Amino acid sequence: MRHLPSFPDLRDFIAFLEARVSDPVLLRHEMTAVQLAALRAGGSALRFDAHDGPSMPVVTNLFGTRERVAAGLGLTLDQIPAFGDFLASLRSRQSPEGMRDALSRWPMLRAALAARPKLLRHGPVQEQVMPGLDALPVQTPWPEDAGPLITWPVVVTRPHDSKDGELARYYLGVYCAQVLGPDRLIRRWLAHRGGAAHHRTWQRAGEAMPVAIALRADPALLLGAALPLPEAVSELGFSGVLRGQRTDLVQARSVPLLVPARAEIVIEGWSHPDETAPEGPFGDHTGCYNAVEYFPVMRVSAITSRRDPLYLTTVRGRPPDKPSVIGEVFNTLALPVIRIQIPEVQDLWLPAAACSYRMAVVRIDKRFPGQARRVMMALWGMLPQFSNTKMIVVVDDDLDIRNWDDIAWALATRMDPARDVMVLDRTPIDYLDFASPLEGLAGKIGVDATTKIGSETSREWGREMRLDPAHAARAEALLARIAA
CATH class of the missing domain: 3.40.1670.10 (UbiD C-terminal domain-like)
Structure with a gap:
């Protein structure tokens, strides 16, 4: 049911969308203003080739319209409701009723096969090694922000009692990360989310937790990690359904995790059981700054990337912003699942x-x-x-x-x-x-x-006043003739 092409990596998607900004722009605050102006004008995705940070193109506003969110799934906007029905049908465990019914479910079987990730021996994301986080052009979005903030990271974790090959137990979430220095950052995750639950299992064991952060993954992986999926559904597998192709993974260099092979950049590291640091304040999707709170520190052990990598960023603020645009499409996708229950x-x-x-x-x-x-x-x-x-x-x-x-x-x-x-x-x-x-x-x-x-109620309910539809149609016709 896909109408637009599948985008196996971010570069294919950007080539489909982008507009370039050649004038130099400041990473502190000024890039935020340009992003918000473009988003609120319904503009195209932007690529900044000139800025005051490390020499690396910055891409933003990928999902600034509902049409582009749909395009990230390979669909036109009017296909989103049908795709939501299809995703809901994948959750149904009813047995097929005869051969004809089984054959009619072939698209579901093909989607299930696409949900199985594929392990590569080598991946584009490991073409080169970067020296540290200071090599990334990380934005400081708002005037009172505590520092540079990575805003589109797909954080990969697994629980303590799992192996790196048990992909069904992986959790992928989008958690902003404050940069503290060239080899340290803070991940802000909520207590009820999968990443925080995994961290608690490593804390109880008294061991450091391996963490990987994929920067600038393909649109299906980005959107799959952001979707409010049931806990039993794998984000890695679900992204394969969204993409219509299997997700390519590769073994991380310094931590026991498998990571997206076609991301632009992967940050690897360890979170020790009791090491935290104050995070924030940062401007948030509420339109206000959040409070300063303590969250786990990640010690970076390796950063790998493609040759000539792209850095993807976004900005959050009072709606309309990027999360609110994505939320409109996700609302439509989630409705069939809600109606099943x-x-x-x-x-x-x-x-x-x-x-x-x-x-x-x-x-x-x-x-x-x-x-x-x-x-x-x-x-x-x-x-x-x-x-x-x-x-x-x-x-x-x-x-x-x-x-x-x-x-x-x-x-x-x-x-x-x-x-x-x-x-x-x-x-x-x-x-x-x-x-x-x-x-x-x-x-x-x-x-x-x-x-x-x-x-x-114990009283008669009010009856709503309604005109005969024929009279309403007659009125419209009369007024149209007068206006002419």
Whole structure:
């Protein structure tokens, strides 16, 4: 079902998209301004050939539009819903019903084969060795940032009781990394994410954890690592499904890990059990600076790269920014998976203005009393990422959930604050949410703005006023003739 070509590495994708900036630009703050201006104007991906850092081209704004996020998957934007259905079908474990059904599932079988990574003896990412982190043109995005920040790293980890060949147990996550010096950096990872869980297993064993950071991987690996996948789904395997080709891996030079062979740069190193350092403050996707906190230090043991590598960067800020654009596409991809587990959900919207995940508006096919609350609780427990969604509004299937006027009307006419608001206290929340009274713990609110049925109300419900569609069509025709 792919329409556009597959992009096995970043260079193929950039050649498909890029526009070059030849004027010199400062890595501190000025490059941020150019990126945001381009993103908010819906501009193309940018390649900076002249800047005040080490001599290496800087690429940014790859996923600045929904169309380019889709292109990274080899699809046009209108193919994203069908691709979401296809990904959801891969999760189904139903047996085929006869030979015809088995043959109809051939695309799924081919996708499963593409999900199996391929081990290479040599990879392009190991063509040369770099001296240290100071050889990278790392941005300092915002004026009060603590220092240079690597913003698009794909961090590769595995638990202590695993071997480097057990790829199903690997975890890939996108964690920003503060550069402390030529051989040290800090990774900021959240306690509920896979990388932090792996780190705890090495801490309990009292051993240093091997870590690899792939910089500038292909778009399928970048997007696969950023997707909110269930814990049992391998990001390495899933990226093969997205790409339509197997993921090429190679043995790291100095740590017992397999790393993406077609990345531009790989940073290898070790995190010792009790070595931490203060990270931040840094500007974040909330539009505010985060607090200074302690996170694990990574001691760099090797940096390998392609010849003439490219450095990919991005910037985060109050939406619209890159995460919010990617989030819009991921919203569409995730909907079929959500509907498998919560069938009454017809549509779900994570407004970009609410930081792409802190608020959800859900449209349901309501059939019984209490159903809206059931949906709220199911969503909060479905994926770890939904634990950071602090407000859910549920509406009926006659409304457009992407229309704020429809949402406001439902809240004003179908919701009673004393009856239809569910408030939870001391639940897990994004530690970056400075509005929460306790770090990592906060309240959640669910609002039932659906029509009340059965035991939900003791009075007659209001009947909505609607004109005969024929009269409405006649009115439009008359007005069109007058305007002409």
